[in-house]
Amino acid sequence: MGKRFAGLVTATLFFAMPFTASAAEPLSPEQKEAVKALIRETLISNPELLEEAMGILVKKREEQEMAERKAELDRMGAAAATHRAALERDAKDPTFGPSDADVTIVEFFDYRCPYCKQVADRVLNVAKADKKVRVVFKEYPILGPQSVVAARAAIAAQALGKYVEFHQALMAWKGQMDVDSILKVATSVGLNADKMKTEMAKPEVEDRLRTVMSLGRSIGISGTPAFLIGKQLVPGAVDEDYLKQLIADARAAK
Structure with a gap:
């Protein structure tokens, strides 16, 4: 599911590329709106992607919190060793x-x-x-x-x-x-x-x-x-x- 979500977002951005003058130039307001419309259409057509995206976000946050907690416990353990x-x-x-x-x-x-x-x-x-x-x-x-x-x-x-x-x-x-x-x-x-x-x-x-x-x-x-x-x-x-x-x-x- 994660690869499918990333692929659809990439495809959406790819189809938006004809609206851009060149890769080095920023998007115009009209081009930005066109990209947003394509992304919105993709998500409306595939609503399960929102749930998938939230799942990915929650997992990343949990992994980050676990890593931070482990680092804190390691620091406390090192401090305890000195006492x-x-x-x-x-x-x-x-x-x-x-x-x-x-x-x-x-x-x-x-x-x-x-x-x-x-x-x-x-x-x-x-x-x-x-x-x-x-x-x-x-x-x-x-x-x-x-x-x-x-x-x-x-x-x-x-x-x-x-x-x-x-x-x-x-x-x-x-x-x-x-x-x-x-x-x-x-x-x-x-x-x-x-x-x-x-x-x-x-x-x-x-x-x-x-x-x-x-x-x-x-x-x-x-x-x-x-x-x-x-x-x-x-x-x-x-x-x-x-x-x-x-x-x-x-x-x-x-």
């Missing part, structure tokens, strides 16, 4: 899994992000099933003040020794993320509300958030969830099978 230690081995980050794991999953997330909530259990399920996988949690509250409150609470839960339990409970929480609601979630996993409030108010909590936010921005992360697995930076919600494939790819690349 490998901060991403995978910052002692202040909460983690799950063995310290000698051969593959590390780094996840940037926001507790108010619906896609982060979708993948929360998937990430932990994969890590629990594969004893050589380690997860590094990066609090990345980009969806407003309540996200910041939730992230501060999670860091407080880490200090109190119940990060993963609180993380899972807060990801499962469906309501608002104001202080009262978050403390309710905290007590549901055995945390003391007063101790949580004390920890949340500590300046090192704010310092930690600032550090992680700066790291994410330096890489170019603008949405959540975002994963770094091996050398691959993967944005968006992923299923367990894809996570396992990314882990296998990371191992094969070593």
Whole structure:
């Protein structure tokens, strides 16, 4: 169909050539109108060409967008490579899994992000099933003040020794993320509300958030969830099978 469309347009222009004085001279207004009339007649006689032309245009735009997206992910991956230690081995980050794991999953997330909530259990399920996988949690509250409150609470839960339990409970929480609601979630996993409030108010909590936010921005992360697995930076919600494939790819690349 693409060749047919191009051929008909070429033929239309060819038949318009007698109206031109020479190839080097511009078309006169009358000649331009004659060319337009021939093209219009061709399209009226072959209306399917319009649909074909739109299909070609959409495909080209999709290919261009894919190429631009790949280039952006490659750039972000290169930026991440320069921050490998901060991403995978910052002692202040909460983690799950063995310290000698051969593959590390780094996840940037926001507790108010619906896609982060979708993948929360998937990430932990994969890590629990594969004893050589380690997860590094990066609090990345980009969806407003309540996200910041939730992230501060999670860091407080880490200090109190119940990060993963609180993380899972807060990801499962469906309501608002104001202080009262978050403390309710905290007590549901055995945390003391007063101790949580004390920890949340500590300046090192704010310092930690600032550090992680700066790291994410330096890489170019603008949405959540975002994963770094091996050398691959993967944005968006992923299923367990894809996570396992990314882990296998990371191992094969070593």
